[in-house]
Amino acid sequence: MKVATHIVFGECCLFAASAVFDFHYETPSVLAAALCSVLPDADYPKSWLGHQLGSVSEDLHRLFGHRSFMHSLLALALVTATLGPLLWWLTGQSATMIAVGVGYGSHLFADMMTLGGVQLFWPSRAIAVFPGRDEYRVVSGGNSERVFVALALIFALLFYPVSRVGFDGLVYRLGGADTLYGTVTKVTDGDTIEVETQGRTTPVRLIGVDTPETVAPDEPIGCYGREAYSYTKRILYERQTDEEGRVVREGRLVRLEIPRIGDSEDAYGRTLAYVWIDADGDGEYEHLFNEDLIEQGYARTTTFAHTYRREFERAREEAEERGAGLWSACPEVETT
Template identity: 85%
Template sequence: MKVATHIVFGECCLFAASAVFDFHYETPSVLAAAVCSVLPDADYPKSWLGHQLGSVSEDLNRLFGHRSFLHSLLALILATISLGSLLWWITGQSSSTIAVGVGYGSHLFADMMTLGGVQLFWPSRLIAVFPGRDEYRVVSGGNSERVFVALALMFALLFYPVSRVGFDGLIYRLGGADTLYGRVTKVIDGDTIEVEAQGRSTPVRLIGVDTPETVAPDQPIGCFGPQASEYTKQILADRLVRLEIPRIGDSEDAYGRTLAYVYLDADGDGRYERLFNEDLIELGLARTTDFPHTYRREFERAREEAEERGAGLWNACPDMESWAS
């Protein structure tokens, strides 16, 4: 198959794996999947990669032949361990290791759809191909490959948005949310407030964030809890906010507090687009919760970035397990 076919299919597999197995990725992982999706063809001098490698590709071809060792499960494992570990060390992202395995494996998967197949269980000479009639297999450079890459591109475009928000985030978005405007009358702690809306006071628990405890009667004050509470007071006290309450899932927690995203009108244009929940995470004032919600993956990415920067509690609190959940 052509190099473009393998790259498109590799990205399709990465997006699909992220959506199904619930891991998020960044640009290094996308690049790793693309590069590794063409690596097995290093043993084929006539391929694009073979031309780039020159004599190295010819040596590999003489030593192993095409679609043998480099197209085997053993090579997949070795590449994932070696290249994946190196990228993990460089980027600090475990998703880079997964991307190496997915990208490399996608090449083997694609070549098993052709007539030639691959020696998947090398050094055994057994040829592995997907079952099916020969006339329906992919032929390199033919119409069947063009159809294959078109389908791979279509599925990649479908899986990409799901891979960014997750299946749970997609479901919550499709379910919609109720909107309520009100004024913050009291800040209880960093992630809990009271909002006066429609003539009554409503206790609100911010979805997806968890600031250290400061008011629980049976628990000590958590590390960085006072700072988180003070920030919430400074920003939200006596301020008009927009509450977004998802229609899917529970609308209240076990304590009867409304679960909501809190939006601010940061620019004074009446649009209320600044998500305060995410602000707490980006500033290192809260960790994320692990239950499904609309912005879980976005919050996780923000939390990882805050932790890498050593923002707020990620620098000040060495013992994270001392927090109350």
């Protein structure tokens, strides 16, 4: 198959693996999957990679032939075990190691779907193919390969958004959400506020975040709890006065996003919501305060499924790596 076919199929497999196995990736992983999706063709001097490698490719071809050792499970394991940890160390992202295995494995699987097959279990000379009937397999360079790469591209485009938000996030997004606008009237805790909306005061628990406790009965104040409470109060309920000292605002206007899937209230009767604020004053309410708490190191993430779980997990990992907030201030905090 052509190099473009392998790259597209490799990225499709990476996006699908991320969606199914719930790991997130960044640009280095995408590049690693693309590189490793063409790496097995190092044993074929006429391939694009073979031309780049020159005599190295000729030596590999002379020693093993094409679609033998370099197209085997043994080579997959060796490349993943050597190149994977190196890229992990260089990038600081564990997903690059997964991308190496996924990209390399995608090439083997794609070549199994051609008429020639591969010696998947090298040094055994047995040829592995899929599917079993010749008429259902791909002819390299023919119309069937064009159909294959077109389908791979379609699936890649379909899997990409799922890989970024997860299946649970996609389900919650498809389920929609109710929107309410209101004014924050009280900050109870770092992750709990009260909002006056439609003429009534509603206690709100921020979805997906967990700040250290400050008001839990019979429990000590948690490490970094006061800081989280102060930050939430400063951002969402900072009293403003005019030049004459008169109060002009006692709470910030916010937009509540309440998912229609799942419980709308917790066990204490608090509305579960995402709190959006208008950070730049353009009336768009584009800034998600829940995520802001995580990015600044004031909150951990919760484990249950919700709309922005993957986005929150990425923010939490980045905050933990930076040692932001509680991740450096609290020695007893559990790290992953």
